[in-house]
Amino acid sequence: xSGTGYDLVIVxxxxxxxxxxxxxxxxGLRVALIEAVAREAPRQPSYDERILALSWGSARILxxxxxxxxxxxSATPIRxxxxxxxxxxxxAHLDAQEESVPALGYVIPARTIGQAIQTQLQGVEVFCPxxxxxxxIQAQGVQLEIVQRDTSHLLQTALxxxxxxGDSAIRKRLGFAYQERSYGQxxxxxxxxxxxxxxxxxxxxxxxxxxxxxxxxxxxxxSVVWTARETQTQEILAWPxxxxxxxxxxRFGYRLGTLSRLGSRRAYPLxxxxxxxxxxxxxxxxxxxxxxxxxxxxxxxxxxxxxxxALAQTLVDAVRSGADPGGRATLSTYRQLRGSDQQILGTATxxxxxxxxxPWPPVRxxxxxxxxxxxxxxxxxxxxxxxxxxxxxSQPRLARGxxx
Numbered sequence: 001x002s003g004t005g006y007d008l009v010i011v012x013x014x015x016x017x018x019x020x021x022x023x024x025x026x027x028g029l030r031v032a033l034i035e036a037v038a039r040e041a042p043r044q045p046s047y048d049e050r051i052l053a054l055s056w057g058s059a060r061i062l063x064x065x066x067x068x069x070x071x072x073x074s075a076t077p078i079r080x081x082x083x084x085x086x087x088x089x090x091x092a093h094l095d096a097q098e099e100s101v102p103a104l105g106y107v108i109p110a111r112t113i114g115q116a117i118q119t120q121l122q123g124v125e126v127f128c129p130x131x132x133x134x135x136x137i138q139a140q141g142v143q144l145e146i147v148q149r150d151t152s153h154l155l156q157t158a159l160x161x162x163x164x165x166g167d168s169a170i171r172k173r174l175g176f177a178y179q180e181r182s183y184g185q186x187x188x189x190x191x192x193x194x195x196x197x198x199x200x201x202x203x204x205x206x207x208x209x210x211x212x213x214x215x216x217x218x219x220x221x222x223s224v225v226w227t228a229r230e231t232q233t234q235e236i237l238a239w240p241x242x243x244x245x246x247x248x249x250x251r252f253g254y255r256l257g258t259l260s261r262l263g264s265r266r267a268y269p270l271x272x273x274x275x276x277x278x279x280x281x282x283x284x285x286x287x288x289x290x291x292x293x294x295x296x297x298x299x300x301x302x303x304x305x306x307x308x309x310a311l312a313q314t315l316v317d318a319v320r321s322g323a324d325p326g327g328r329a330t331l332s333t334y335r336q337l338r339g340s341d342q343q344i345l346g347t348a349t350x351x352x353x354x355x356x357x358x359p360w361p362p363v364r365x366x367x368x369x370x371x372x373x374x375x376x377x378x379x380x381x382x383x384x385x386x387x388x389x390x391x392x393x394s395q396p397r398l399a400r401g402x403x404x
Contacts, residue, residue: 016287017163057390159326196257
């Protein structure tokens with residue numbers, strides 16, 4: 001096979017693909033990154049105005065990569081989480097102090113992470129903007145054809161990493177089997193300001209249409225994730241500002257006082273998509289290409305970062321031992337590290353949505369009792385907190401805040 005040779009080529013330079021490139025930039029591996037959208041584009045889909053909830057474990061991964069110092073000043077800590085069920089008596093609290101950590105997680109704009117990634121992309125050959133025209137997988141490697149500024153390039157790599165998002169063209173081309181289900185819901189994203197803020201406290205409130213989350217941003221501001229039925233989304237987006245605030249207040253209550261200063265509103269469709277086996281010969285799916293989750297508990301990007309931590313360590317260890325970075329043994333090691341976490345978290349979030357939107361009276365009673373019981377059982381609450389913090393899965397070196 002002819003062409004420029006790499007140990008791996010990452011297709012998709014968004015938050016997950018870009019983070020993987022940063023993790024491997026100084027590792028000695030030959031890495032190329034292909035991104036279709038120019039970084040300066042006004043509508044770069046990965047580095048937009050979304051607000052992300054990073055788990056404590058994700059912050060440690062970013063620290064191990066060397067990105068956290070550039071993010072810390074923009075990150076708002078979550079020290080407590082208040083969980084409630086609208087119209088019912090159940091509620092529970094999670095507290096960082098009880099878990100002996102500075103924070104359960106952090107709230108940070110996606111754009112801030114994107115800027116940090118761009119600053120640290122060193123030791124990686126970046127093709128941006130560039131389009132993947134096609135690829136061919138053979139036993140000894142993968143050959144890719146890309147075009148950048150009307151010039152074609154032929155690349156050769158031991159491993160093809162698909163980080164090209166939920167609508168992954170590589171996943172479709174390779175015929176990866178996946179499970180998919182639409183929730184019939186949209187996540188409406190905006191910001192508000194509270195006149196009685198509770199610094200460091202995040203709220204997850206379950207309602208009849210899905211979860212409603214308010215995440216602290218500092219200075220009394222909160223990011224709002226309002227799950228609505230897709231048949232209601234356009235109506236809600238069209239509401240005048242005061243009506244939206246009134247309806248939000250009615251659903252959330254007055255734990256933060258009066259809500260005001262509504263930001264711009266965007267809506268994202270919600271689906272469950274899981275690829276049970278995200279590896280094939282010389283190819284691996286990571287991030288949303290491998291799994292798209294409901295935003296309940298805010299675990300989507302965190303799951304992608306755990307993909308990054310496991311894959312980066314697997315590849316570095318393989319090359320250091322003289323193994324093939326795209327070989328079956330290497331990919332089998334990665335699959336063993338990640339398979340259960342991806343499947344368990346996907347199933348758990350799906351179950352939560354069913355449990356907290358079911359109108360069946362016995363289910364409503366059980367979930368209220370379950371929330372109260374959770375608050376009274378330290379062992380169960382500790383396990384739930386570890387899920388929120390991303391500490392339930394295996395902990396590769398980056399996930400322990402250590403370099404590769």
